[in-house]
Amino acid sequence: MDLSSSKTLNNGVAMPYVGLGVWLAEDEETVQAVKWALEAGYRHIDTAKIYNNEAAVGRGVKESGLPREKVFITTKLWNEDMRVGRQMEAFEESLKALNTDYVDLYLIHWAVEDVYIPSWKVLEQIYKDGRAKAIGVCNFQQHHLEKLMDVATVKPAINQFECHPFLSQEPLVAFCENEGIACEAWGPLGGKGSPLVSNPELVAIGIKYGKTAAQVILRWHIQRGVIVLPKSVHQERIIANSQIFDFSLSDADMQSISAMNHNKRLHLSLDPDKVTW
Numbered sequence: 249m250d251l252s253s254s255k256t257l258n259n260g261v262a263m264p265y266v267g268l269g270v271w272l273a274e275d276e277e278t279v280q281a282v283k284w285a286l287e288a289g290y291r292h293i294d295t296a297k298i299y300n301n302e303a304a305v306g307r308g309v310k311e312s313g314l315p316r317e318k319v320f321i322t323t324k325l326w327n328e329d330m331r332v333g334r335q336m337e338a339f340e341e342s343l344k345a346l347n348t349d350y351v352d353l354y355l356i357h358w359a360v361e362d363v364y365i366p367s368w369k370v371l372e373q374i375y376k377d378g379r380a381k382a383i384g385v386c387n388f389q390q391h392h393l394e395k396l397m398d399v400a401t402v403k404p405a406i407n408q409f410e411c412h413p414f415l416s417q418e419p420l421v422a423f424c425e426n427e428g429i430a431c432e433a434w435g436p437l438g439g440k441g442s443p444l445v446s447n448p449e450l451v452a453i454g455i456k457y458g459k460t461a462a463q464v465i466l467r468w469h470i471q472r473g474v475i476v477l478p479k480s481v482h483q484e485r486i487i488a489n490s491q492i493f494d495f496s497l498s499d500a501d502m503q504s505i506s507a508m509n510h511n512k513r514l515h516l517s518l519d520p521d522k523v524t525w
Contacts, residue, residue: 257430261382263352263475264320266476267475269479270282270299271434274304289490297325305321320352323353323355324356324357324386326357327358330366331363352382353383368383372401385407387518388520393407393427408432408477415512430475432477436469437462437466442514445460457497459491
């Protein structure tokens with residue numbers, strides 16, 4: 249495996265295992281981060297309408313010189329656009345900002361009650377029109393997925409959610425895998441200021457492999473079959489986050505990391521069952 253390694257989604261689309269996350273990144277630093285990532289070998293960028301940096305992602309991809317079809321781009325449908333019934337308009341705005349006529353993956357950002365099911369019908373149409381190569385969801389719990397799949401004619405290809413060693417999400421991962429829905433971790437390292445990257449146990453495991461705690465965590469995700477979106481705007485970290493395919497964690501180390509789980513959200517305001525914004 250290497251940085252171009254991908255997971256085949258339930259519709260046959262290949263999605264790179266490692267992507268660059270750009271949440272909270274501002275315009276110019278987003279452009280530069282995308283260019284650095286693509287130069288380092290990344291082929292997957294994850295943004296969202298609410299991040300207000302889709303245009304910067306589009307610029308970064310264009311300025312990289314890579315053909316559009318070589319870069320897997322994900323963006324997301326925001327909550328308020330669902331509530332006011334402008335799902336298709338929001339998608340068109342995202343395409344325009346990204347300067348592309350299709351996205352590789354389009355996600356419902358949150359399971360906003362009463363509107364995520366009708367919104368899924370719009371995503372199904374976008375998918376059938378070929379303007380999204382795959383469609384999926386973000387921050388959905390099992391009960392949200394079950395309700396959606398009761399009426400969906402296209403099964404979600406992806407569920408993207410908070411996941412890291414303190415919140416391993418084993419039941420949700422197992423449910424999704426059983427349903428043929430790929431899992432993708434946002435905040436795979438725990439986010440800004442995370443205690444995980446300096447955790448003594450993870451640091452010690454890293455020393456055995458000549459790797460950092462962050463690289464160990466990302467490798468743990470990959471070996472579980474979970475796609476990762478480490479976010480950084482620093483070139484050295486972007487490169488370091490990609491250097492996870494030249495070693496494998498032992499079964500014992502995998503189990504030790506999984507045992508660190510205590511169902512702790514490091515983003516307490518982002519509980520999928522308490523979405524009000």
